[in-house]
Amino acid sequence: MKIGKVIGKITLSECIPFFKGARWLIVNPLNQDQMSRFQKFEDEVHEIHKVQNEVQNDHEVHNEIHEIHKIRKINSEDSIIVFDNLGGDLGDAIGFVEGREAASPFEDPMPIDAICAALIDRIFYKPENENHH
């Protein structure tokens, strides 16, 4: 699977019957550069908000972070729409699987080619050499 960051969500009004009630995430796949910075960014944003706004309530911090993450696409890779039944939220890192295997969890044949397989808590990443862009 690949790692990606959730930058948005989608709701459908007109859709095929298989997709009724389904949850969709707009995902920005992470490159080498962003992987090492991702966890650091998450921790920093939390700390900054707690200090600046003197907010004790985690729920309010979470809502403000939503505002930042909603418009922040962090690289120029193509966005992917991913089916989700784990409950991924804006700004989360998720592991998603692309291809025919994305339809494996369903009994009926579903026209899905990307599914969220894991909500990532922590990324440990230490590249040996940097990508040459």
Add this chain to the structure above:
Amino acid sequence: MHLARVEGSIVASRRHVSLAGWRLVICQPIDREGENEGMPIVAIDPHGAGMHQKVIVSSDGMATRKAVGDQTSPLRMMIVGIVDETF
């Protein structure tokens, strides 16, 4: 199958059930000289590869489903071997 280098791991508590207990390893596909080729992927690791070791990653969903023992698993990428040397 692709030649890759292990560059990290991930921890995920909320995930598909077929991933339970599996080590999830970030692999960077490389060419023969060790130069990066494409984006990093996450694969399950039954062999316990160490950091920066070269491994072979298979993208065959059927093999991975058999390895995790779950026919409804959406996983595709699996480390099938650790490389001793390349010529």
